[in-house]
Amino acid sequence: MLRLENVKKHYIVKTSPLSKSQIVKAVNGVSFEVAEKESFGLIGESGSGKSTLGHLITRLIPLTEGSIYYKEHDISNSKGKDLQSLRKDIQVILQSGKEVLDPKMTVREHLEAPLRVHNICDYKDYDKRLNDLLSDVGLTADVLDKFPPALSGGMLQRVTIARVLAIEPKLIILDEPVSALDVSIQGLIINLLMDLKDKYGFTYIFITHNLKVIKHICSRIAVIKDGEIVEIGKTEAILNAPQSDYAKLLVASILNHQK
Ligand SMILES: Nc1ncnc2c1ncn2[C@@H]1O[C@H](COP(=O)(O)OP(=O)(O)OP(=O)(O)O)[C@@H](O)[C@H]1O
């Protein structure tokens, strides 16, 4: 479904007008494939390039080098109409609803917008579609006329998920989708996402620095460090017998944490 070939994203940064430019290699030659219906994980510490990879796959930012194929189409340079249809297929869910929901728009407006933009159904069917979406994410119709500041973090994330599901994407990038939530709610939202995967049949790439979470929800993972993949394979195999020094450290840190 998705194939990355030697993908790079380099930034040229200058810390002050007089200093020399430096190259930040946020993503530096990453290749991997994700099969349809697969649950794939990207793990690595802060600053390793996980979100940048997510942005590259969703084509929110241009690549410096390399290629990304979606269903065998090279999307590395997609523009205009191609990009618009890509947006229907590949969506992203970020850390918290606060980052993406407009505090001045009601939940109804947030959920109707994708139906309209992507021409998902007739206007007369909006109410039914909205009710179905809300029930899928465990909310009720009374939130429709509320504004984001009136909702809890967990409810906001449910609205964000409903907004993405409205488009019925084929691939969802989940970029730390629960790390901003209370620990008590994190498990609920993860379970919800798993149920929705079964119901909607999407493929996902789950980005996190938390190996504990990934164990339950990803069949295969790539461990990323300084913009490069240091290990890739079945989750169980990597957790039970990490090969690279870095993956060994990551796994050991969780085991210590659990003691
Ligand atoms: N627009 C940018 N300009 C310059 N450097 C950037 C830019 N965006 C990201 N970077 C750098 O690229 C590297 C990777 O960043 P990225 O946000 O992808 O990491 P991450 O793995 O998602 O981290 P976190 O777990 O904290 O979310 C970091 O060193 C970051 O400072």
Ligand SMILES: [Mg+2]
């Ligand atoms: Mg990130």
